[in-house]
Amino acid sequence: MAEAGIPEQEIPPPSRRDWIALLSAILGAFMAILDIQIINSSLKDIQGALSATIEEGSWISTSYLVAEIIIIPLAAWLTTIMSPRRFAVTISVLFVIASLLCSMAWNLQSMIIFRAMQGLAGGALIPFAFTLILTKLPPASRPKGMAMFAITATFAPSIGPTIGGWLTENYGWEYIFYINIVPGILMASGLMYGLDKAAPRWDLLRKGDYWGIATMAAGLGCLQVFLEEGHREDWFESSSMLTLAVISFISLVCFVILQLSKPDPLVNLRLLKERNFLFGSLANIGLGVGLYGTVFVLPVYLAQIQDYNALQIGQVIMWMGFPQLLIIPMVPILMKFVDARLICATGFFLFAFASFFSGSLNLDFAGDQFIAIQIFRAFGQPMVLVPMSILATAMIPPSQAGSASSLYNILRNLGGAIGIAALATILDSRAKHYYEILRENITPGNAAFTERMDLLTAQLGNEHSAFQMLSNQVHQQASIMAFNDAFHLIAIMLGFSMVFVLLTKAIPKPVAAKPATADETSAEPAHP
Structure with a gap:
């Protein structure tokens, strides 16, 4: 395993296909972050349509964020197993399908499930785009890639409420999900064209760090729910919030110990050195x-x-x-x-x-x-x-x-x-x-x-x-x-x-x- 600070083989200049793949991945990351903010301005309308209370409706956002934070650390491992092209196209298609399902949700429970699906796909697109910038662009070209990625991280949250409010006021809340369809198709097509075919490595599933995955998912998932719902539940005054906090703390401590004790960890925490x-x-x-x-x-x-x-x-x-x-x-x-x-x-x-x-x-x-x-x-x-x-x-x-x-x-x-x-x-x-x-x-x-x-x-x-x-x-x-x-x-x-x-x-x-x-x-x- 290469350690931080040790150079590897020189990255060649990006080709046209590389740039198309990068732009497609960045488009996906942009849509994923946009979907976090765009729904907030339409939440009241969605709650009314699904006959949900304010407290129940908060899970429409929470389910997306929990799924997103769990999939981010898994994205690199899944990319290696499935191959970058297969993984990228799969999550792009899943993102479009989940968006369509969200627009057709018939009750609160179905909306929460479909938003979680959307969060899994969208959350994977964010680190995938960032990884492509680091692996496809040599240092001299990397600022251009990071500038494009900056649009996803700073511009998307800024215009999300504007787009969401305008679509809801003029067309209805369903359209905040419809707008993902065309970009999603472009994204999948660009990734399919720009990334090389590669054989999957299904054998790595047998070597998976499943204890690490379980502790990471439990720790980050419970932490996200605790942070999202804690204020409404009066934090540690609520037994459910206290339970989530304890599970999160124990799980994340176990996750850190597991990652530091393995030669080939799921997430290399030693990079923080x-x-x-x-x-x-x-x-x-x-x-x-x-x-x-x-x-x-x-x-x-x-x-x-x-x-x-x-x-x-x-x-x-x-x-x-x-x-x-x-x-x-x-x-x-x-x-x-x-x-x-x-x-x-x-x-x-x-x-x-x-x-x-x-x-x-x-x-x-x-x-x-x-x-x-x-x-x-x-x-x-x-x-x-x-x-x-x-x-x-x-x-x-x-x-x-x-x-x-x-x-x-x-x-x-x-x-x-x-x-x-x-x-x-x-x-x-x-x-x-x-x-x-x-x-x-x-x-x-x-x-x-x-x-x-x-x-x-x-x-x-x-x-x-x-x-x-x-x-x-x-x-x-x-x-x-x-x-x-x-x-x-x-x-x-x-x-x-x-x-x-x-x-x-x-x-x-x-x-x-x-x-x-x-x-x-x-x-x-x-x-x-």
Whole structure:
């Protein structure tokens, strides 16, 4: 087994077929991440159509995320067994079929099952695309591939609510699943054309690390459910949440022990000994908090405080998305002249600054006031993801691309899940805290309180209605203060990520790849 930091055989320049395979895989990763966010703006409509409560409907999202986080570490192993081409086409077709089934779901149970199928297929597409970039592109071309992958990780979450809100408002919630059909067909066709045929290695099933798979699936699955549902169940006050936490902890500890004790593990955790991959992965956790936390907190604020509908929320969030399409292509060019660490740290600074400034909310701070902040985020996010991916994987040999991809992507997803769970708890607990503080000033001896009550009583006609409205206003102010705290937490996590990036080593200067000979052009390079 090759260790991190030890170079392997030189990767030849990518052919046209390689680029088609890469673009197809990246399209699949884009659709997979888009499907995480796009459903959130349509959840109320889907719950109504399936006669589900809010608590029951949350499983529509949770089932997708649980399946996704379980399949990510298995993707590299399944790719080796089935062959890259067979695996990629299979999951692409499964993704399209699952999307169609979701649009035809007849009750909540069927929707949860079909969303889990969709999560299994979509989750496998994300590390597969990342692995292809590491194995198909030489170091000199890798920034271009990472720039395209950045579109999936940063642009897809930004436009998901916009597309979902528009489709639901104009056509119905079923169309958020229909839009996967055409890209899914293109994706499967491109992967079938771009990847070489290879014989499957079914014999590896007999050597599978099934204890590792079982402990990993139990640990990550229970952890994801715990993080998604814990806030609604009051965390450790719920016996079911406590049970999930214990199972997750024991399973993941066993998984780590098993992986470190095997010469050929399912996921090579020893890659974290490599300095750049360790600090890049830690920074990636903070990025997950920033990416998914922002897309969680901002829509909740606009809906609860400003009374925005799904389409209006999407129009605000898209200002974080569309400018990135202009910025992402420029990042690989900038990396030729500027140290990747400085570019990445600057991106984290811009992202953190935008999040910190978002923590200055008041009742008049609505969609228009967020436009400048969203543009700052749009500048920061591509400057983070492209160089950070290169920094983290610069010393990882191609043979370890599968493990590196699994670890790197799963840590970002876990960062997002942990961040959302923490932010949801902060919004609830801090709102109660601030309400108690503000309520202390609502006393008959307070001149401001008396003046406000007199004004509201004159407007509403009776003192009871006036007091009820004042209580609502105090609750609203307490919630706004809690949202400020949530944005400040996101900024702090991004600040830590900026420090981690600065602790990495500089990327070695790539050696220009030799032009492909006629023989090399006719023979496709080996695939992961």
